[in-house]
Amino acid sequence: MNVLRSLSRDKLASLSLVAIAAIVIVGLCAPIFAPHDPNQVDMKLRYAGSSWAHWFGNDHLGRCILSRIIYGIRPSILWVLAALLASVGVGGIVGFIAGYFRGKTDAILMRICDIMLSFPGYVMTLAVVGILGAGLENILIAFVAMKWAWFARVIRTSVLQYAEMDYVKFSKAAGISNRRIILKHIVPMTFSDIAVIASGSMCSMILQISGLSFLGLGIKAPNAEWGMMLNEAREVMFSRPELMLAPGLAIVIAVSAFNFLADGLQVALDPKRMNSGKQPRSTEVEKPTYEYARG
Numbered sequence: 501m502n503v504l505r506s507l508s509r510d511k512l513a514s515l516s517l518v519a520i521a522a523i524v525i526v527g528l529c530a531p532i533f534a535p536h537d538p539n540q541v542d543m544k545l546r547y548a549g550s551s552w553a554h555w556f557g558n559d560h561l562g563r564c565i566l567s568r569i570i571y572g573i574r575p576s577i578l579w580v581l582a583a584l585l586a587s588v589g590v591g592g593i594v595g596f597i598a599g600y601f602r603g604k605t606d607a608i609l610m611r612i613c614d615i616m617l618s619f620p621g622y623v624m625t626l627a628v629v630g631i632l633g634a635g636l637e638n639i640l641i642a643f644v645a646m647k648w649a650w651f652a653r654v655i656r657t658s659v660l661q662y663a664e665m666d667y668v669k670f671s672k673a674a675g676i677s678n679r680r681i682i683l684k685h686i687v688p689m690t691f692s693d694i695a696v697i698a699s700g701s702m703c704s705m706i707l708q709i710s711g712l713s714f715l716g717l718g719i720k721a722p723n724a725e726w727g728m729m730l731n732e733a734r735e736v737m738f739s740r741p742e743l744m745l746a747p748g749l750a751i752v753i754a755v756s757a758f759n760f761l762a763d764g765l766q767v768a769l770d771p772k773r774m775n776s777g778k779q780p781r782s783t784e785v786e787k788p789t790y791e792y793a794r795g
């Protein structure tokens with residue numbers, strides 16, 4: 501509740517949270533909100549303009565663009581969000597174990613993370629997709645395989661700051677189990693860092709899946725996806741530029757909402773920033789601090 505109260509003071513973050521919630525709800529209830537079947541072909545409506553029946557017009561196969569935008573939320577946002585949660589889950593387990601127990605456990609796990617992080621993310625994602633083949637499932641697998649190590653490194657750095665606190669040492673001396681100490685004392689303290697980097701990483705993952713779909717490596721036709729819709733409208737981008745406007749705006753709005761939410765969370769979850777009233781310049785500015793903080 502305190503976080504929501506703090507976010508409510510930031511109008512841009514509040515608006516972003518409402519936009520994200522609306523996008524998720526519309527994506528989950530796509531059959532209810534979509535006015536037409538997104539895959540229904542009607543060549544009589546080929547390249548038809550906007551109308552009361554089809555607000556955003558129709559594409560090269562006469563399909564309703566608005567319906568395809570709504571159904572495109574699922575692969576572009578919802579499935580990417582699921583991959584993000586899986587990456588944070590795996591990286592969080594590794595990061596908490598490495599940062600809390602340290603020693604040889606930390607050294608071995610961090611060397612594995614170093615190996616994974618030594619490869620450029622985009623290149624390795626393309627390599628995984630090239631090996632497994634094009635498709636949404638393979639892209640999500642590539643995301644989890646490449647992102648978990650980065651989250652583990654960031655979370656481990658955050659855990660190191662709190663593992664040596666007096667209350668943690670007292671809990672150990674009192675005989676409290678390591679599992680309970682981590683869940684009760686360390687996880688709540690590191691939640692702010694995890695929430696900020698997760699919301700910021702969501703932006704890059706949305707752009708990546710849209711970019712791969714634009715290149716023909718993502719979700720396969722006739723299923724709707726924003727990046728693939730941009731690719732389909734590319735051939736008529738000069739004669740019918742409005743066909744690229746709807747999916748392009750959808751990507752911009754979603755990415756901007758997650759980015760502004762990350763900035764708002766950074767203030768809401770950090771008491772020092774909240775009390776001083778200082779606003780972070782950008783989520784991207786803070787990322788190198790975590791990325792290169794290798795203890």
